[in-house]
Amino acid sequence: xxxxxxxxxxxxxxxxxxxxxxxxxxxxxxxxxxxxxxxxxxxxxxxxxxxxxxxxxxxxxxxxxxxxxxxxxxxxxxxxxxxxxxxxxxxxxxxxxxxxxxxxxxxxxxxxxxxxxx
Amino acid sequence: xxxxxxxxxxxxxxxxxxxxxxxxxxxxxxxxxxxxxxxxxxxxxxxxxxxxxxxxxxxxxxxxxxxxxxxxxxxxxxxxxxxxxxxxxxxxxxxxxxxxxxxxxxxxxxxxxxxxxxxxxxxxxxxxxxxx
Numbered sequence: 001x002x003x004x005x006x007x008x009x010x011x012x013x014x015x016x017x018x019x020x021x022x023x024x025x026x027x028x029x030x031x032x033x034x035x036x037x038x039x040x041x042x043x044x045x046x047x048x049x050x051x052x053x054x055x056x057x058x059x060x061x062x063x064x065x066x067x068x069x070x071x072x073x074x075x076x077x078x079x080x081x082x083x084x085x086x087x088x089x090x091x092x093x094x095x096x097x098x099x100x101x102x103x104x105x106x107x108x109x110x111x112x113x114x115x116x117x118x
Numbered sequence: 119x120x121x122x123x124x125x126x127x128x129x130x131x132x133x134x135x136x137x138x139x140x141x142x143x144x145x146x147x148x149x150x151x152x153x154x155x156x157x158x159x160x161x162x163x164x165x166x167x168x169x170x171x172x173x174x175x176x177x178x179x180x181x182x183x184x185x186x187x188x189x190x191x192x193x194x195x196x197x198x199x200x201x202x203x204x205x206x207x208x209x210x211x212x213x214x215x216x217x218x219x220x221x222x223x224x225x226x227x228x229x230x231x232x233x234x235x236x237x238x239x240x241x242x243x244x245x246x247x248x249x250x
Contacts, residue, residue, distance in 0.1 A: 017203055020196065021199060023241060027155070032158070032188075042249050048173050067156065071152045072156045072157070075152045075153020076153060079149055082134075085134065112160070
């Protein structure tokens with residue numbers, strides 16, 4: 001019997017789902033609403049110098065990689081399954097598009113973290 | 119082509135846009151908010167790697183009304199995701215038995231939502247502590 005590749009994608013889907021359920025609302029509130037409007041947050045909270053120091057620290061790198069990559073893989077799995085159920089295209093084509101984009105963006109995340117340095 | 123053909127139940131093309139499937143579609147659509155938010159962060163990370171000017175342009179984008187509206191939508195999507203995620207969790211995990219008794223599904227949901235609330239508060243406290 002041919003083995004299904006689906007379980008391979010359930011792990012990042014589940015990990016990303018749990019991580020976003022626990023951290024998503026607070027992160028969106030801080031980086032997307034509080035920092036840009038300056039409500040309750042210092043204007044220099046995410047300044048270039050501070051953001052660089054955060055992204056150069058090993059813990060900061062791990063947080064950025066975990067949040068960005070797992071959120072993307074979680075979303076990619078949901079979008080793939082929903083488009084498949086909507087019959088928006090061939091199963092294999094949708095799989096390649098959704099997982100392909102997620103894979104490419106994961107690579108971009110790693111590359112950016114390496115370029116930012118240690 | 120001859121021979122037996124499998125029966126294909128006719129389905130409406132837009133079945134997902136009507137109840138009861140609409141609830142499923144909206145739940146799955148939270149994945150767009152989760153991935154969309156990650157894309158904004160990734161854009162910030164790439165601009166951070168490109169230098170100060172690119173990064174400041176990204177910060178200016180975050181201040182635009184478009185971005186604020188987008189993040190308000192992301193926040194709604196995230197909250198729906200938290201709610202639905204912990205409602206589904208007891209149905210997708212193995213049955214939980216403690217002390218010979220089956221733990222009711224809504225207890226597991228309640229614990230999950232309590233954890234999410236605690237995590238929300240902890241992250242805000244950490245952010246407050248990280249203030250310059």
